[in-house]
Amino acid sequence: MKTKTVELVAAPPSPHFVGDGFRVHNFIPGGFRMDMKRMDPFIMMDYNSKYVFPPATKPKGVGVHPHRGFETVTIAYKGRVAHHDSGGGGGVIGEGDIQWMTAASGVLHKEYHEEAWSKKGGEFQMVQLWVNLPKKDKMSPPKYQAIKYDTINRVALENNAGTIEVIAGEYQGTLGVASTFSPVNMMNAKLKKGGKASFQFPANFNTVLLAIEGSFIINGTEQVPTDHLALMANDGDQFEVEASEDSVILVLSGEPLNEPIAAQGPFVMNTREEIAEAIDDYNLGKFGHLED
């Protein structure tokens, strides 16, 4: 066992709006050493840090747009979001729920604040990730996994340190409920002040930790403040986290696909030709239809 060290701790980049319903810090791709290749298979991460939306009769959000070649994963920490797609899928996610949409060969979808929630308004906090798909699965049929908070498997940590909620992958033998196309670990570590948790992932897995609530220290040395993202180096296979206050930490670790990436807007494929084909297919209605 060798310690996985911290490569960098990134402050949240200046926020921008996606549509009018998501005020996000875009950590991936971009910034310093966090491009798609380095972060593979986590090719996009938008973090809507806590933000208060005032009451609105017309729900805010993002209108109809396409995706092809990857999965979108929305993790709701606060607030409620309704989702619809051109395959007839849809649903509402609220606090603790996860919407795991495999866009694969292509869907149109739209995401809005859930109507009743929008009327009341309130604190909103979410993470949206794009998880890349292996070449062989990019054109597989779209699917949708609605993961309710109470179905997520939990591991109670020793010494009353807190709980690990395993969304995907595995923690100390407990499996996540989400099915994935390549090895991906995704979990929320809910630690009490002073609580410790250790993690083991292969050295080559790309690994990040996002401080959703509170702050924590990695390997006894690196402090990660609220809303900051720690990128782990690929130099070891285990690390330890200690909460400096009651904390919620999103932990992601995935095996890089190591396949060529061609990306434009909402399409992530392996070649430029496949991107051009995605654009043509979108223009010609091959992603279906969804009313705005």
Add this chain to the structure above:
Amino acid sequence: MSSGKFLTYIASHLNRDEAEISSIVASCSFKNVKKGSYLLQANEHCNHGFFVETGLLRQYSIDKKGKEHTISFVPEDWFVTDRDSVFFNRPSKYFIQAQEDSQVVLIDQNYEKLMSEKIPNFAEFNNRLLHNHISQLQERIDLLLGATAKERYLHFIKMYPDILLRVPQTMVASYLGITPEGLSRVRKDLALKNFKK
């Protein structure tokens, strides 16, 4: 600051070494324009041609009722100007606005004069650009007068493959001369025909 794309574009179209024309191209000014800001507004005189190195511009007019009509979208490697205003020295009727953060080259008459003097095939190249533009405008008039909404749309996606992903559909509808509902119907009909679950 230029990304160098304009120089590469001109050199390759003129079949010249970049070194040969770099000092003339360097006489052009470059501008970073933020999304939403204008390179030209109605009633101003247009003094430049614009070449888009990165980003996206849109040329449009506003009618007496306040409705926008998109004349053209101008993505990377495209030129735009108001030839009427530049050539006849008249106030423009058009707006040229950045739809995305863009890097733009401002081309003035000095550049054209220098290029014409120093580069023998520049006039021919410039003439070709002008005729391309006229040919495009002719086709656009023909489509607006005689083509169905679907035909206009199919022509649009060939000419501007990725624009639907970059601007609101209302702007595309205003380019096609149809209502946003009309555009939505065309796209829905295509989806019903082409979408295989």
